[in-house]
Amino acid sequence: MASDKKPRRPRAETPKGFRDYFGAEVTERTDMLATIAEVYRAHGFDPLETSAVETVEALGKFLPDVDRPNEGVFAWQDEGGDWLALRYDMTAPLARVAAQFRNDLPSPYRRYTMGPVWRNEKPGPGRFRQFYQCDADTVGAPTVAADAEICGMLSDTLEAVGIPRGDYLIRVNNRKVLNGVMEVAGVLDPSDPAKFADERGIVLRAIDKFDKFGEAGVRALIGAGRLDESGDFTKGAGLSDEQADIVMGFMQAKRDTGAATAARLRELVTGSALGAAGVDELDLIATLLDGQGYGADRIVIDPSVVRGLGYYTGPVFEAELTFEILDEKGRKRSFGSVSGGGRYDDLVKRFTGQEVPATGVSIGVDRLLAALRAKGRIGGKAEGPVVVTVMDRDRMGDYLAMASELRRAGIRAEVYLGNPKNFGNQLKYADKRESPVAVIQGTDEAGRGVVQIKDLVLGAKIAASASLEEWKNQPAQVEVPRAEMVETVRRMLGLGV
Amino acid sequence: MASDKKPRRPRAETPKGFRDYFGAEVTERTDMLATIAEVYRAHGFDPLETSAVETVEALGKFLPDVDRPNEGVFAWQDEGGDWLALRYDMTAPLARVAAQFRNDLPSPYRRYTMGPVWRNEKPGPGRFRQFYQCDADTVGAPTVAADAEICGMLSDTLEAVGIPRGDYLIRVNNRKVLNGVMEVAGVLDPSDPAKFADERGIVLRAIDKFDKFGEAGVRALIGAGRLDESGDFTKGAGLSDEQADIVMGFMQAKRDTGAATAARLRELVTGSALGAAGVDELDLIATLLDGQGYGADRIVIDPSVVRGLGYYTGPVFEAELTFEILDEKGRKRSFGSVSGGGRYDDLVKRFTGQEVPATGVSIGVDRLLAALRAKGRIGGKAEGPVVVTVMDRDRMGDYLAMASELRRAGIRAEVYLGNPKNFGNQLKYADKRESPVAVIQGTDEAGRGVVQIKDLVLGAKIAASASLEEWKNQPAQVEVPRAEMVETVRRMLGLGV
Numbered sequence: 001m002a003s004d005k006k007p008r009r010p011r012a013e014t015p016k017g018f019r020d021y022f023g024a025e026v027t028e029r030t031d032m033l034a035t036i037a038e039v040y041r042a043h044g045f046d047p048l049e050t051s052a053v054e055t056v057e058a059l060g061k062f063l064p065d066v067d068r069p070n071e072g073v074f075a076w077q078d079e080g081g082d083w084l085a086l087r088y089d090m091t092a093p094l095a096r097v098a099a100q101f102r103n104d105l106p107s108p109y110r111r112y113t114m115g116p117v118w119r120n121e122k123p124g125p126g127r128f129r130q131f132y133q134c135d136a137d138t139v140g141a142p143t144v145a146a147d148a149e150i151c152g153m154l155s156d157t158l159e160a161v162g163i164p165r166g167d168y169l170i171r172v173n174n175r176k177v178l179n180g181v182m183e184v185a186g187v188l189d190p191s192d193p194a195k196f197a198d199e200r201g202i203v204l205r206a207i208d209k210f211d212k213f214g215e216a217g218v219r220a221l222i223g224a225g226r227l228d229e230s231g232d233f234t235k236g237a238g239l240s241d242e243q244a245d246i247v248m249g250f251m252q253a254k255r256d257t258g259a260a261t262a263a264r265l266r267e268l269v270t271g272s273a274l275g276a277a278g279v280d281e282l283d284l285i286a287t288l289l290d291g292q293g294y295g296a297d298r299i300v301i302d303p304s305v306v307r308g309l310g311y312y313t314g315p316v317f318e319a320e321l322t323f324e325i326l327d328e329k330g331r332k333r334s335f336g337s338v339s340g341g342g343r344y345d346d347l348v349k350r351f352t353g354q355e356v357p358a359t360g361v362s363i364g365v366d367r368l369l370a371a372l373r374a375k376g377r378i379g380g381k382a383e384g385p386v387v388v389t390v391m392d393r394d395r396m397g398d399y400l401a402m403a404s405e406l407r408r409a410g411i412r413a414e415v416y417l418g419n420p421k422n423f424g425n426q427l428k429y430a431d432k433r434e435s436p437v438a439v440i441q442g443t444d445e446a447g448r449g450v451v452q453i454k455d456l457v458l459g460a461k462i463a464a465s466a467s468l469e470e471w472k473n474q475p476a477q478v479e480v481p482r483a484e485m486v487e488t489v490r491r492m493l494g495l496g497v
Numbered sequence: 498m499a500s501d502k503k504p505r506r507p508r509a510e511t512p513k514g515f516r517d518y519f520g521a522e523v524t525e526r527t528d529m530l531a532t533i534a535e536v537y538r539a540h541g542f543d544p545l546e547t548s549a550v551e552t553v554e555a556l557g558k559f560l561p562d563v564d565r566p567n568e569g570v571f572a573w574q575d576e577g578g579d580w581l582a583l584r585y586d587m588t589a590p591l592a593r594v595a596a597q598f599r600n601d602l603p604s605p606y607r608r609y610t611m612g613p614v615w616r617n618e619k620p621g622p623g624r625f626r627q628f629y630q631c632d633a634d635t636v637g638a639p640t641v642a643a644d645a646e647i648c649g650m651l652s653d654t655l656e657a658v659g660i661p662r663g664d665y666l667i668r669v670n671n672r673k674v675l676n677g678v679m680e681v682a683g684v685l686d687p688s689d690p691a692k693f694a695d696e697r698g699i700v701l702r703a704i705d706k707f708d709k710f711g712e713a714g715v716r717a718l719i720g721a722g723r724l725d726e727s728g729d730f731t732k733g734a735g736l737s738d739e740q741a742d743i744v745m746g747f748m749q750a751k752r753d754t755g756a757a758t759a760a761r762l763r764e765l766v767t768g769s770a771l772g773a774a775g776v777d778e779l780d781l782i783a784t785l786l787d788g789q790g791y792g793a794d795r796i797v798i799d800p801s802v803v804r805g806l807g808y809y810t811g812p813v814f815e816a817e818l819t820f821e822i823l824d825e826k827g828r829k830r831s832f833g834s835v836s837g838g839g840r841y842d843d844l845v846k847r848f849t850g851q852e853v854p855a856t857g858v859s860i861g862v863d864r865l866l867a868a869l870r871a872k873g874r875i876g877g878k879a880e881g882p883v884v885v886t887v888m889d890r891d892r893m894g895d896y897l898a899m900a901s902e903l904r905r906a907g908i909r910a911e912v913y914l915g916n917p918k919n920f921g922n923q924l925k926y927a928d929k930r931e932s933p934v935a936v937i938q939g940t941d942e943a944g945r946g947v948v949q950i951k952d953l954v955l956g957a958k959i960a961a962s963a964s965l966e967e968w969k970n971q972p973a974q975v976e977v978p979r980a981e982m983v984e985t986v987r988r989m990l991g992l993g994v
Contacts, residue, residue, distance in 0.1 A: 009847065009848060009849075009850060010552075010554040010555055010557065010847060010848055011552070011554060011555070011848075012555065012593050012594075012596035012597040012848040012849070013552065013555065013593075013597060014547075014548060014551075014593075014597070015548070015550055015551065015552050015575075015579070015581055016577075018548035018550055019548065020545065020546065020547045020548065020594055020598075021544075021545070021546040021547075022543070022544070022545055023543045023544060023545075025546075026544035026545065026546045027544055030531075030534075030544075034527075034531075037527075041909060042904045042909050042910070043882075043900075043904070043909075043910075043911055044882035044884075044900075044909060044910065044911025044930075046519070046520045047518075047519070047520060047523035047524055047527075048517065048518070048519055048520075048523065049517065049518040049522075049523045050511075050517045050518075051511060051512070051515035051516065051517065051627045052549065052583075052613060052615070052627060053512055053515055053571070053615070053626075053627065054511075054512065055507075055508070055510065055512050057507040057508060058507055058508070058509065058510065060507065074550070074573060074581070075573065076571060076572065076573035078512075078617075080513075082512070084512055084571070086549075096509050096510075096511075097509075097517055099509035100509040100510060100511070101517075106926055106929040106930050107915055107926070108913075108914045108915050108926075110911065116549060118549070118550070120575075129550075130548045130549060130550065138914060140915060141914035141915060142916070143890075143893070143914055145893045145897065145912065145914055146914045148897070149897065149911075149912070149914070152897075152901075287894060288893060288894050288897055291894035291895075291897065291898060292894075292897055292898055292901050293901075350506065350507060351506060351507055351508075351509040352506075352509070353506060385540075385541035387541075393640075396640070396642045396785060397784065397785050397788035397789075398788075400642065400645070400646065400649075400785055400788065400789055401788060401789055403540075404649075404789050404790075407539045407540070412538060412539050412540075412541060413539070413540075413541065414540060414541025414607065414646075415642065415646070416605075417605045417635060417638035417640055417642055417643045417646070418604055418605050418637060418638060419639070429603055429604070429605075432603040433541075433603050
């Protein structure tokens with residue numbers, strides 16, 4: 001259809017909160033995912049890849065009193081009227097799969113999965129609306145040996161991707177202990193679990209913010225409420241000072257050894273059967289991990305870990321990187337959490353009505369990559385290709401053959417395919433690609449059966465610093481017979497000949 | 498919040514047209530993507546990963562006269578009123594990136610990308626709404642050497658993933674030749690490109706359906722129209738018999754050699770400058786590929802290839818698997834196309850107003866995997882873990898230590914974490930996991946410092962076929978000292994000790 005009206009040009013922009021990943025950013029993530037998959041597989045976990053799209057019903061984010069279920073998720077209505085959405089984590093799809101294929105899957109079902117998840121949240125610096133998660137979960141294993149296994153595997157995984165022992169710590173707690181403490185403090189009635197649920201929610205979120213608000217802030221939040229610096233008031237849980245003392249005592253129950261911490265916790269939950277069961281579980285996890293050599297330098301019991309999510313029902317755990325990095329303003333700060341998980345015995349029940357015990361861990365791969373980059377452990381120079389330059393555009397076939405030959409010898413290589421008129425542009429291109437070597441053959445060289453081979457790494461060094469003497473002794477460009485091209489390039493790249 | 502009303506349970510279902518991938522389905526795809534990436538990288542292509550979500554404006558699917566841009570894409574409106582959508586291919590996001598980062602990217606920009614794309618289309622057998630694409634494109638290279646490079650790389654890629662020479666064919670054509678033929682046939686006026694655009698669209702789609710409708714069907718479609726078996730009538734392009742002869746002559750111009758085909762095409766486009774330029778390009782591509790040893794057993798010029806997409810402007814190509822497979826009804830059929838691409842010089846221009854030459858290829862990874870599975874070249878048994886059974890639940894620590902030891906020796910291993918009460922269930926579990934070996938240690942064995950090691954592969958063979966004599970000579974279960982557990986398992990798995 002012809003039109004006289006020129007349409008407005010579309011904007012070439014990523015949507016707000018999304019970004020593109022180039023070159024080494026992609027390969028470094030691919031490599032990390034492969035390493036993690038290897039550790040998970042060795043532990044008997046099998047891969048699963050669900051689709052990015054789920055029904056909102058299965059994700060459990062549909063609020064009947066709201067028109068659009070877009071609270072935190074990207075959702076749309078399909079032609080049939082069903083609401084679909086992008087998954088916001090890997091746990092909800094697993095619960096759906098465990099219910100849908102419950103007659104076919106082995107039980108227990110150990111699975112790992114890796115891929116992007118999407119959150120319809122306000123983006124911020126370093127916070128994107130699409131990011132990678134890499135999860136491992138065991139569905140159908142009631143024993144806390146499954147939780148212990150996952151904590152140990154998380155430790156192995158962090159070391160496998162390049163976080164040495166001493167640079168991370170996995171902290172383990174148990175929601176049952178916390179609930180036992182709530183019972184002792186009088187904000188949980190085992191005969192009426194719904195009573196005080198709001199108060200407990202506030203306490204849970206307050207404990208999770210200990211790092212941010214400190215003891216006084218948490219105490220205010222579990223008591224009358226907290227007034228922040230700007231003058232805004234956050235309603236508190238309304239606990240009395242006596243009740244608050246019990247909760248604060250729990251948070252600060254960590255002792256030098258796991259046994260001492262467990263003993264202190266046992267005191268705190270005196271009188272609560274649930275709390276006692278939680279301490280027993282923590283004891284068993286600690287014993288199982290100790291028996292496999294995961295000492296307190298890697299995994300510790302720490303009552304201050306609660307994990308924000310409401311669905312955890314037993315052990316919870318978190319991996320923290322303990323080293324300091326410089327933030328965007330050059331201030332030192334500890335890197336913080338890169339992974340977390342715990343036991344959730346009720347998620348599959350949503351679908352089937354039957355309780356299915358499950359526990360799992362999620363690694364924030366993008367955060368882990370950021371940590372390794374901040375420490376300079378990955379993010380070296382990308383390895384550019386050898387560039388075969390084009391001196392004579394009628395001899396393109398010869399240049400393509402040179403690149404083929406180099407590739408057959410295991411060397412990444414390409415022919416310059418832009419406009420060859422300006423040779424300087426070809427070398428600028430090679431520079432931008434971080435090419436180590438350029439191959440040059442004009443009509444004259446072709447006639448004499450030779451090629452020029454330019455060591456671009458050495459050339460850059462000489463240009464930057466060398467004296468004239470050095471330049472003479474170690475020329476960055478050599479002329480060799482065409483038949484010796486591959487051999488010469490391999491030598492320049494430090495490969496065997 | 499307490500509620501007396503029991504909410505309806507959500508259905509545990511994948512949304513219509515989506516599916517989950519388990520175990521080897523995931524690892525086989527991961528392995529194939531890694532192999533393809535290696536070939537692409539060797540040719541100088543750099544990885545790019547764009548987000549799954551784009552603005553509808555950037556994708557170019559917004560129709561101003563429609564409320565919702567859901568024609569073929571999954572789209573939704575964000576809070577700010579902008580329409581967002583899941584990418585439906587990898588080319589549209591590349592055009593956006595090439596425009597957005599044009600000052601930072603090298604030029605030419607060779608990039609590869611791999612990941613899922615989404616189509617809001619009616620699903621069918623084997624047709625899903627999410628599938629993988631694996632693309633390589635060169636942006637900013639005007640020379641058809643770039644197209645030749647991509648055809649050669651496609652050939653290398655197919656062989657690298659396990660399609661041997663002779664089982665595939667890459668067919669190359671050029672839209673300019675087709676347009677030259679249209680000009681000669683009188684349905685293209687170079688001074689008014691918009692004229693006859695509808696007719697040309699019908700001709701293009703008709704040629705693309707040659708395999709399906711045969712010569713008579715295509716002739717009907719480019720002429721008066723086609724009546725199908727059900728009685729439905731499809732409007733034709735309205736070409737006269739004489740015009741139709743010219744178009745049909747083009748489709749059937751393939752000769753035994755590339756040179757003969759090119760000569761025949763040159764006759765057909767006599768009088769059209771555009772057509773002659775197209776034949777020149779085909780000639781050059783053939784020469785460049787021949788020079789690198791890509792003969793007619795791998796890449797041929799074939800005028801019947803047109804590729805449906807409207808945006809191609811020059812060379813187009815398609816890779817077809819030439820072997821036959823059995824379809825779901827047991828009938829033999831040729832597997833068909835697994836990859837296609839071509840030159841599109843106008844896509845980046847949408848954003849910048851400046852023409853940017855580009856060419857690329859897309860591999861349908863899921864189809865390629867299906868082909869390899871149909872030929873039995875992948876899809877062997879999954880390699881299950883060694884299962885350490887639990888005879889005595891108080892000795893969980895010992896069992897976990899055994900699994901750790903096995904893993905440290907490079908063996909995939911896990912402890913059974915279901916309810917250990919029924920030992921038969923543990924062996925059934927090992928069977929479902931396709932475990933090669935089970936390790937057993939009850940109280941008695943522990944007291945004597947030994948373990949039982951059961952060869953499940955051999956056991957299954959004996960159960961299926963062996964005589965009593967054979968059973969005696971080669972027992973499927975052995976008792977060994979605990980210290981020899983790892984060594985014995987390694988021997989049973991056929992690994993070095």
